[in-house]
Amino acid sequence: MRVTLILPLFLAACGAQPAPHMFGAERFEASRGGHDYVVFLKGNRVEVIRLGWASPGEHQAIRARMIELIPELTGCKLRESSLQGDSGEMRGLVTCPRSAPRPAPSA
Template identity: 50%
Template sequence: MRPLATLLLLAACASPSPQFFDARRSDVVVEGRSYAVFRDGNRAQVIRLGYASPAERRAIPDQMLRAVALATGCTAVASSFTGDSGERRGRLTC
């Protein structure tokens, strides 16, 4: 049980990549899933918090774009976002 508790604790602690260390963090929930969004000017990084099964991961890229929009008030340029279902980065238009 102890390794599981440690894993859950670490999953809740989302840290940005070095390019976003000075970025503003916002936490949002989209369709019941939590995301940490880091904004630095016209760039954003979004990190999924918590586990997602392989079947759930198909919907996550769209949820991430909505999380970025909610957190920043800007439009996420979908074609610029790269990464996976755990972390993505891209540009914003405001």
């Protein structure tokens, strides 16, 4: 019984983790519209995770905000036709300029 109660607390303390194929990715964090987001960038792949709960009426705006965060935080352009996911987690492909410096990743 104790393990059942401790495991969710442990997992919640870990924060957002990328999908296994994104391990080692650059990590960016942002807060917008009362929600926190984590963006992972590895090569030409990107993953965006919304942290926390959202009410049913917020999901369309959250999805749009997640799409906006990709170029803002990474400096890369999203290939919108590659985008998969929902307002909790999205994955897609990006095109990044070779010479332009990216914003510094969050700690």
